[in-house]
Amino acid sequence: MFALSPLVGLGACVVAHVIVSRLAPAWPRARGVIVSVLAGGGVVLTLGCRFLGASAPAPAPGGYVLAWGLTYLALAYTYVFGFFNVSETARRLRLLVELLDAGPRGLSLDAILRAYNARMIVEARLRRLVAGGQLALADGRYVIRRSLGLSVAKLLVGIKLLLLRAPSEFGAGPPPPG
Amino acid sequence: MAAPALFLLAFAAQAVIWRRRRPRAQYTALLGLYLGAFALVTAGLVALRLAGAEAARALPLAPLDYATFALLYVGLVAAFGTTYSAVQADSPTMSVLLAIEATGGRGLGLAELLDRFTDQVLVHPRLDDLVRGGLARLRDGRYVIAPRGVLIARTFVLFRRLLGFGRGG
Numbered sequence: 001m002f003a004l005s006p007l008v009g010l011g012a013c014v015v016a017h018v019i020v021s022r023l024a025p026a027w028p029r030a031r032g033v034i035v036s037v038l039a040g041g042g043v044v045l046t047l048g049c050r051f052l053g054a055s056a057p058a059p060a061p062g063g064y065v066l067a068w069g070l071t072y073l074a075l076a077y078t079y080v081f082g083f084f085n086v087s088e089t090a091r092r093l094r095l096l097v098e099l100l101d102a103g104p105r106g107l108s109l110d111a112i113l114r115a116y117n118a119r120m121i122v123e124a125r126l127r128r129l130v131a132g133g134q135l136a137l138a139d140g141r142y143v144i145r146r147s148l149g150l151s152v153a154k155l156l157v158g159i160k161l162l163l164l165r166a167p168s169e170f171g172a173g174p175p176p177p178g
Numbered sequence: 179m180a181a182p183a184l185f186l187l188a189f190a191a192q193a194v195i196w197r198r199r200r201p202r203a204q205y206t207a208l209l210g211l212y213l214g215a216f217a218l219v220t221a222g223l224v225a226l227r228l229a230g231a232e233a234a235r236a237l238p239l240a241p242l243d244y245a246t247f248a249l250l251y252v253g254l255v256a257a258f259g260t261t262y263s264a265v266q267a268d269s270p271t272m273s274v275l276l277a278i279e280a281t282g283g284r285g286l287g288l289a290e291l292l293d294r295f296t297d298q299v300l301v302h303p304r305l306d307d308l309v310r311g312g313l314a315r316l317r318d319g320r321y322v323i324a325p326r327g328v329l330i331a332r333t334f335v336l337f338r339r340l341l342g343f344g345r346g347g
Contacts, residue, residue, distance in 0.1 A: 002242070003241075003242055003245035003246050003249065004245070004249075006249055006253065007249070017341070018340055018341060021341040021342050021343065022341070022342050025342055064242070064246055067181075067246045067247075067250050068246065068249075070250060070253070071246075071249045071250045071253040072253075073253075074250070074253030074254050074256065074257040075253045075256065075257075077257045077260065078253070078256040078257050078259075078260050081260045081261070082256065082257075082259070082260030082263070083337070086263075086334070087334045087337055087338050087343075088343075089271070090263075091270070091300065091301065091304045092267075092304045092307055092308055092313075093330070093331070093334055095301075095304060095305060095308060095314075096308065096313060096314070096323060096327050096330060096331040097331050097334070097335060099308075099314055099321055099322065099323035099327065099331070100323050100327070100328060100331040100332070100335070102322075102323075104322065105320065105322070106314075106315075106317065106320040106321050106322030106323070107320060107321055108319060108320050108321075109305075109319075109321070112301070112305070112321060113297055113301065116301070117297055117301060118292065118295050118296050118297045118299065118300040118301060119292055121270050121295070121300050121301070122270065122274065122288075122291050122292060122295050122300075123288075125270050125271045125274055126274065126288070126291070128271070129271065129274070129275070134275065135275075135278065138285065140287050140288075141284070141285035141286060141287050142274075142278055142285050142286055142287070142288075142291070143278065143283065143284075143285035144275070144278055144279055144283075144285075149271070149272075149275050150275050150276070150279055152272065153269075153271075153272035153273075153275045153276050153279075154276075156261075156264050156265060156269070156272055157276070159261070159265050160265050162193055162197075163192065163193055163196045163197065163200075163265060164196065164200065164265070165197055168268050168273075169266065169267055169268045169303070170268070170299075
């Protein structure tokens with residue numbers, strides 16, 4: 001059962017996230033996420049300590065706890081960036097929700113762009129980047145303030161160069177026709 | 179060590195395949211590749227266990243070992259799959275940061291950013307993705323959500339309601 005502690009931790013993280021978001025709606029979203037991930041991590045750590053404390057027959061029990069910790073971090077990363085952040089920022093999902101609201105008649109391109117367009121996308125990102133301290137607005141121009149986001153962006157460019165042989169989806173061209 | 183090693187091997191295989199010919203259904207191919215590697219290794223472990231091979235002692239054969247190995251591998255693949263969405267499609271946040279950095283400290287104004295990041299760059303490709311991925315259909319010049327799209331959209335709408343949040347994007 002101890003091997004499932006990363007999943008238990010992930011469950012605790014999600015429950016904590018719902019509770020925190022409901023009880024403290026004024027908190028910045030990033031703070032709610034950090035508190036939730038820490039809560040799940042605490043559960044994994046507690047289970048790991050119980051495993052170490054039990055007279056476990058496994059050799060090198062610390063190795064298991066380390067592996068469960070890493071697994072929890074990977075799962076929590078997936079929840080935060082693959083699920084929560086997708087619901088928060090993903091363009092495809094936002095477009096799907098607009099189409100869901102439109103019902104079976106759907107929407108023309110013009111109607112879609114009235115509801116959701118590049119200006120809205122760029123302005124929302126700039127707001128978040130300034131609020132998160134990654135950008136600063138000086139004399140009407142946005143400048144880099146902290147390098148963390150930029151480092152992540154450069155890492156992604158590296159992976160794109162490795163897998164797509166281009167620094168951007170546009171340089172890579174579309175996938176081959178099926 | 180076995181799970182990260184297998185993940186790195188599968189990643190190397192992906193790099194080779196993707197550089198030669200990027201699959202059209204990228205996520206399906208990604209899932210097939212990484213789960214295929216996992217299934218192959220699991221079959222190998224079963225075979226080694228049945229053969230009682232001495233060399234298999236260091237491999238995750240006991241139930242606790244195998245569960246730890248399997249969950250860590252699945253976690254790594256899930257985390258990579260999440261990251262891959264920002265590789266397959268440019269993230270506007272990352273693109274904005276890179277564009278501002280490229281000015282060498284001069285920075286960019288809102289109008290300059292909007293000139294670069296137009297609907298053609300930020301919205302049209304994602305609509306194409308929805309159609310290509312079977313989540314929406316283009317019918318008589320109108321985009322209509324498909325059943326799979328309804329399922330995904332409703333799941334996320336429900337999730338955000340649970341959190342008490344409004345529409346994202």
